[in-house]
Amino acid sequence: MMTPAQRYERFLTDLKASGVRLTEQRKVIVKVLAEARDHPNADELYHRAYVLDGSVSLSTVYRTLRLLEDHGAIQRHDFDAGRARFENADTDHHDHLIDVDTGQVIEFRSERIEKLQAEIAAELGFDIVRHKLELYGRKRG
Amino acid sequence: MMTPAQRYERFLTDLKASGVRLTEQRKVIVKVLAEARDHPNADELYHRAYVLDGSVSLSTVYRTLRLLEDHGAIQRHDFDAGRARFENADTDHHDHLIDVDTGQVIEFRSERIEKLQAEIAAELGFDIVRHKLELYGRKRG
DNA sequence: ACGCAATTGCAAATCATTCGCAAATCAGTT
DNA sequence: AACTGATTTGCGAATGATTTGCAATTGCGT
Ligand SMILES: [Mn+2]
Ligand SMILES: [Mn+2]
Ligand SMILES: [Zn+2]
Ligand SMILES: [Zn+2]
Numbered sequence: 001m002m003t004p005a006q007r008y009e010r011f012l013t014d015l016k017a018s019g020v021r022l023t024e025q026r027k028v029i030v031k032v033l034a035e036a037r038d039h040p041n042a043d044e045l046y047h048r049a050y051v052l053d054g055s056v057s058l059s060t061v062y063r064t065l066r067l068l069e070d071h072g073a074i075q076r077h078d079f080d081a082g083r084a085r086f087e088n089a090d091t092d093h094h095d096h097l098i099d100v101d102t103g104q105v106i107e108f109r110s111e112r113i114e115k116l117q118a119e120i121a122a123e124l125g126f127d128i129v130r131h132k133l134e135l136y137g138r139k140r141g
Numbered sequence: 142m143m144t145p146a147q148r149y150e151r152f153l154t155d156l157k158a159s160g161v162r163l164t165e166q167r168k169v170i171v172k173v174l175a176e177a178r179d180h181p182n183a184d185e186l187y188h189r190a191y192v193l194d195g196s197v198s199l200s201t202v203y204r205t206l207r208l209l210e211d212h213g214a215i216q217r218h219d220f221d222a223g224r225a226r227f228e229n230a231d232t233d234h235h236d237h238l239i240d241v242d243t244g245q246v247i248e249f250r251s252e253r254i255e256k257l258q259a260e261i262a263a264e265l266g267f268d269i270v271r272h273k274l275e276l277y278g279r280k281r282g
Numbered sequence: 283a284c285g286c287a288a289t290t291g292c293a294a295a296t297c298a299t300t301c302g303c304a305a306a307t308c309a310g311t312t
Numbered sequence: 313a314a315c316t317g318a319t320t321t322g323c324g325a326a327t328g329a330t331t332t333g334c335a336a337t338t339g340c341g342t
Contacts, residue, residue, distance in 0.1 A: 021289065131277060140263075167320090
């Protein structure tokens with residue numbers, strides 16, 4: 001498991017390798033992403049970055065998110081229609097259970113489900129490129 | 142399995158029972174929905190309805206879709222972020238495999254996956270309210 | 283330190299969907 | 313069949329998230 005600091009360095013190395021400039025704004029946004037333990041949306045990331053550096057704009061947050069997503073460094077989710085949510089992509093693959101009452105996002109991983117999905121796709125003559133599994137649930141009374 | 146004509150009658154009965162007016166526009170939109178075998182978006186439904194009755198507007202399509210969704214008569218999907226897609230909800234529950242090259246949507250149902258999902262949620266202390274399972278795949282070479 | 287292409291912030295543009303409102307139309311009641 | 317009033321409609325404007333144009337700024341190789 002990577003530490004936030006390790007993730008931060010990895011992001012910077014990634015960006016440098018991809019030939020783009022290491023601007024102050026990008027460093028700050030990347031730092032916020034590296035430290036996030038939840039699944040923040042663009043506006044939340046903007047606010048967290050703005051506290052660290054008032055020269056960060058929402059536009060640049062969006063541009064940086066797209067940049068990192070295209071490089072596979074972060075992942076975009078559309079849990080609730082409307083606002084996209086992000087998380088860094090260095091962790092192992094996992095799926096999500098969303099508490100419909102609180103909005104809390106719980107991560108889980110099931111080998112059996114992953115395998116079943118591949119089997120189903122194979123039966124239909126397909127190879128899976130990616131998939132989306134989201135459970136929306138309520139805490140047991 | 143219901144025929145389009147049966148679905149159409151069911152939609153109308155549903156609407157009548159819910160106390161709303163059976164306007165010409167609603168009848169046309171509902172007819173288009175009843176006959177749809179794919180997963181059309183609001184704009185596609187609008188065009189199909191407009192051909193049958195030029196007095197249908199996109200606004201009314203959106204309003205009717207919301208009405209039917211609130212009554213559980215149709216289901217909304219967010220396959221690709223951006224545009225919602227719809228299908229009538231009288232069929233059995235199923236999940237979707239989307240061909241990433243053609244956009245074709247293939248329906249499937251797996252008892253094992255449905256059951257596994259419930260087990261996973263239960264282990265985490267939750268009851269599933271609804272879920273989203275979408276496989277994005279490519280035809281085997 | 284210099285030079286210039288890449289990047290930024292800001293405001294305006296997009297795109298799907300919703301909303302306000304005056305005009306039209308259902309669906310009962312004479 | 314005409315009357316009536318609340319519901320529904322089409323239109324255009326508003327919304328909210330995200331993208332984009334552009335002039336000003338800045339990273340970075342020289
Ligand atoms: Mn996650
Ligand atoms: Mn379907
Ligand atoms: Zn998975
Ligand atoms: Zn399912």
